[in-house]
Structure formats: structure tokens, C-alpha cells
Amino acid sequence: MLNKLLLSIRVPRRLLGGINRYLHEIPLSKDRYGIKRAPFSSITDKDIQHFQNILPVQNQILLGPEETTGYNRDYFRYVRGLGTIVLKPRTTNEVSAILGHCNKRRLAVSIFGGNTGVCGGSIPVFDEIIVSMELMNRIEAIDEYSGILVCQSGCVLEQLEEQLSAKRMIMPLDLGSKGSCQLGGNLATNAGGIRLMRYGNLHGSVLGLEAVIADGTVIDLMSNFKKDNTGYHLKRMFIGSEGTLGVITRVAIACPTATTTQNVLFLGMESYEAVLRTFLESKIRLGEILTSCELIDRVSLEVTVEYLKHAAPIGNFPFYMLLETTGNKKEHDDEKVREFLEFAIGRGIVADGVLACEPSKVEKLWQLRERIPAATYSNNFCLTYDLSLPLERFYDIVPAMRERVGHLVKVVCGFGHIGDSNIHLNIAGDVLTNEVQQLVDPFVYEFSRKLNGSVSAEHGIGLLKPKYLSYSKSAEAIALMKQLKVMMDPKAILNPYKVLV
């Protein structure tokens, strides 16, 4: 039910790589990032013939620039590749046959999910063969007793939510990109989102998965049990591996029971200290019914209100928070929410606020949070960062950045999942000059390193951040990651130039 109320972004296929008028303005990734092609083979007619034998159904293979354009550019206009062929397997066996052949021939592969990733992970850099998971969208089982969903990895998150709602279940994760992102992409990036606070990290909800490694071997790690302590937890290696260790083909995931009541509070605060107090009090007073706790700063609200052509729900404050509660007994939840508000307003922690429980009003409030990325991306350029930072210094990056870039950009805003210590910093404007780029990068990452934060709270490393991986991982950890990569993909054909360089 909750999912239906929230805004979803469905990116039409023809726009998957961004807005058409920008196509020629997107530099090729190889030029922008100065990447040299690794010594992979180039695809031949014989390879194409081989793929046609593996994928016999019409439309499982796309060839040529027209057909493959949307798979060569990302939605955020950061990256552009030179892929010439898209393969769309429907089964694990087809994935296995594709990878087996690519590995034998040393053909590089780029794995493509819903293309909503924020760091260029799904787009080829050169002529990698694009393996799109969109036809692997079969739901195999929904068991309402155990609460387990088993499906292929190309299922779109929002469609899974719709199917589950008939059985009074929900997905344990919810993202603004749910209309396009796929469960396989969610696992590959270990996606977070607005329910993480309540239902925990995706790692914990995934009971089992199946993946195909580079030489075509199918690794069956499926399990229908919450408890399975036999051997190493290999499934975890694939979660968050961004397609560098294998193609995730099937998933078994634990899904919570649907809730029936919902309250959304949109609150204004005069200081960041009041934000922290509100967060703490909401945990104490709302307890088990608290589902989301989001921060929105004034600039984020202003740009979103303008973009949506909505009126702001309350007056001007430096900070806003969106809190959501969900539960099963309205009187119980309403009572808790009322007590929390009385306390927070009575103590002067919260300066003003509105409360909504009707679906249309709830949706309108959520749009003010979920459409911030779209509002900032509507500028000619938008740099986006997602950091985990200690809560006491969580917001410091925003004024620090404003001071650095001054009037060189239009927008510097901070928002995000304060309940998970995860801030999104967006910097947007008309022209991305070298001066701006240099003022921003690597300052953001240095800032995070100094605070022992994470340079990627939820979006991953992809093509954009490999050189900053060492800011959040030790040299020994990176060395072990490289050893695993060599062991599982000795010819390095899977998502080359990404994550590890």
C-alpha cells in the first residue's frame, strides 16, 4: 500500500541515457576519464552468429547505433560508451552461454539493469558487449507464510511491490527510482533507500541468490531460509559488487508484512541541533512505527517546490524533516504521533509542521523529498555525492561547499537519509567549468575521509569513484578485493574499468 502512495520515477526506454538534446554534449567516458582500452578482443560476425544461436527469439539482440543508443548513456548525463551490441537473455542458461563464450574469446561485458545507477556502472566505456537483464523478469514464487519472494533479477522494483501487495506483503526496500530500477541492480549496488531505517540493510533481507561468474559457471546460492550457517556467506560477495564478480540472475528475498496505517510529518527546524534532537526523540517516542527519517535543507525544498510548481507546506526554515510512521492500528499510531508532536513542539525543538495520513496528501509531501534529485538534475549540470558522515558533522559539508563554489553554481543543497547517517550533496548550475569541477572534486571525498566517513553510502563506486575507494577501504582490503576479482574473473571481462582499477 505504501508503495502506491509514493512517487515513482519511470524512465522511458528512449530516455534511458538522458535527455536527447544533451546526447552530443555528453563526452565519451574514455575521453572524460582518460581511459585506455584494455586488450580485449573485438566482436566479429562469427561472434554475432554465435549469440544468435544462444538467443533465438526476435528482439533478444540489438545491433547498430540507433538500437543501442539508449544503452550507451546514463540517465544522469555523466557517461557515454561505444557499445555496438545488446544481448537480452531470458534465462540463467542463456546468461551462462553468453558469458562462457565471452570469456573464451576475451570479449568484455557490461551488465545493464534499470540504468538508474548514479556512478556510471551499467554503461560500457568502449565496445563492451551489453548484457541487459530486462527480459529476466519472471516472478517464480511468493510465499505469504514464510514471507519470501523468489524471482529473476530483472524484475522492476515497483512491479514486485505491486505483485506483493495482493498478498499483503511489501518489498523491504523502496527507492525514488523504483519505476525503473531492477532487483538485480539493487543487489549489485546494495541499494539503501527510504525504508532502510525500519527494515535494515539489503544484505540482511537477501536469503539467497544465483549468479553466473565470468566463465559461465552458475553459482547456486539460493536459500529459502532466514537461517543458514553452512559455510561462507558467499551470496554477500555479489551484493554490492556492481557486476564485477558475476551476473546476478535469481534472488530469494524476505519481504515484510504490509502495514495498514501511515502518517507523514513534514516539520521545520531552526537549527541543525534541533534536527538531531528531533531525530533522537522520534526514535524514542515513535519507536517501532518509525519507518523513514529524512532531512531536507531549505535550498532543496526551494528548488523542488519551484520544479513541481507546488506551494511549500510550511513557512521558511533552514531545515525540514520528513518522518513517516507505518503500523497496523490507527489509534495506537495516531496517539504516538500526537504525543511526539506535543513534546517536540512544546519543547521548541520543532518550530512548525504538518501531518498527513490521506494518500493524496501523503504523496504530495513525499514528492518534496523524492523529487529533489529530479529538480536539481533539471539544471544543465548536476554533480551528486552520497556520503556517510558522523551525525554530529553530517551537514557541515553543505555550508563548506557553498563557501568554496560561491556564485559559480546555482544550487548547492543537502538532503538525505539522516536516519542512516547518509547525506546527498547536489551541486547544480548552467555550465560545469573546470574551475567548479576542481573546487568540488576531490574536496568532497577529502572531507569524508577526514571524518572517517564513506565516499559512497549507497550508490556504489562504478566508473566515477575508483580512485577514491582507498578513502573508505584499507590497502589490505582493496588488495583482497583484487585477489577475489582475479580468482572469479581471471580475464577481467566483467564490467571492466569499474570499481577496481
Ligand SMILES: Cc1cc2nc3c(=O)[nH]c(=O)nc-3n(C[C@H](O)[C@H](O)[C@H](O)COP(=O)(O)OP(=O)(O)OC[C@H]3O[C@@H](n4cnc5c(N)ncnc54)[C@H](O)[C@@H]3O)c2cc1C
Ligand atoms: C531518482 C533516483 C532515486 C534514487 N534513490 C536511491 C536511494 O534512495 N537509494 C539507493 O541506494 N539508490 C538510489 N538511486 C540509485 C539507483 O536507483 C540504485 O543504485 C539502483 O539500485 C540501481 O538499480 P538499476 O537496476 O537501475 O541498476 P543499473 O543502474 O542498471 O546498474 C547499477 C550497477 O549494477 C550492475 N548490475 C545491474 N544489474 C545487475 C545484475 N543483474 N547482476 C550484476 N550486476 C548488475 C551494473 O552493471 C552497474 O554496475 C536512485 C536513483 C534515482 C535515479
